Amino acid sequence: MGPIIPNGLIPIEWDSIIAIFIGICFGFVLESSGFSSSRKLAGVFYGYDFAVLKVFFTAALVSVIGIYYMDYLGYLDIGQLYVHPTFLWGAIIGGAIMGVGFVAGGFCPGTSLCAVAIGKLDAWVYVLGILIGVFIFSELFTYIEPIYDGYFLGNITLMDSFGWNPYWVILIFSITAILAFAFADRVRKRVRKVFY
Incomplete structure (x- = not known):
C-alpha cells in the first residue's frame, strides 16, 4: 500500500494514525446512517429498506468513475x-x-463492529460467531486448503476476462444501478402496502 498522503507532506510513519482516524470517521458515518441496525441491513432481503443497496451501489459507481477519470487525466x-x-x-x-450469515444475523463484518462499538448485544453475539467461525476455519484449514486454493484464475477483472472496453462496462454498470434503484423502490412500495 502506498502512502495515504503523497509527496512527503506528512511522514509515512503517520499512515497508521491517519488510517485509524479515517476508520473512526467511517464508523461515525455508518452509525449516523443507521447501518449499525440489523433491521436496516436485513431490510434489503425482506424488501422494506434498500438503503444499503443504494449506498454500496453508489459507492462502487463513484469509485470506478473516479478511478477511470483520474487515469484518463493522467493522475493515476x-x-x-x-x-x-x-x-x-x-x-x-x-x-x-457470508450471505447466509448476513441474512440470519442482519450484519456484515464491518457493520457488526460498528454496532459493537455502540453496545448492541446482537452485534456482540454476531462478532462472537465470526470469531468462532475464524477459529474453526483456521483449525480445519489443512483439510479445506485444496478448496480454498481451488480454481485459481489470477489477478483478473471482468474487463480482462472478456476483453471488454472498461468505459462500456462503466456505462452498463451505471444503467444497471439506475434500474436497480427503480426496481428497489417498486418492491419497497409494494411491501409497505402489504405490511403497513
Whole structure:
C-alpha cells in the first residue's frame, strides 16, 4: 500500500494514525446512517429498506468513475492498482456462507463492529460467531486448503476476462444501478402496502 498522503507532506510513519482516524470517521458515518441496525441491513432481503443497496451501489459507481477519470487525466495509472487474486471456489463458497450469515444475523463484518462499538448485544453475539467461525476455519484449514486454493484464475477483472472496453462496462454498470434503484423502490412500495 502506498502512502495515504503523497509527496512527503506528512511522514509515512503517520499512515497508521491517519488510517485509524479515517476508520473512526467511517464508523461515525455508518452509525449516523443507521447501518449499525440489523433491521436496516436485513431490510434489503425482506424488501422494506434498500438503503444499503443504494449506498454500496453508489459507492462502487463513484469509485470506478473516479478511478477511470483520474487515469484518463493522467493522475493515476490503472495498471499499477492491485487486483486481488481470484480463487473461484473460495469466492463462491465464502460468499454463500457470508450471505447466509448476513441474512440470519442482519450484519456484515464491518457493520457488526460498528454496532459493537455502540453496545448492541446482537452485534456482540454476531462478532462472537465470526470469531468462532475464524477459529474453526483456521483449525480445519489443512483439510479445506485444496478448496480454498481451488480454481485459481489470477489477478483478473471482468474487463480482462472478456476483453471488454472498461468505459462500456462503466456505462452498463451505471444503467444497471439506475434500474436497480427503480426496481428497489417498486418492491419497497409494494411491501409497505402489504405490511403497513
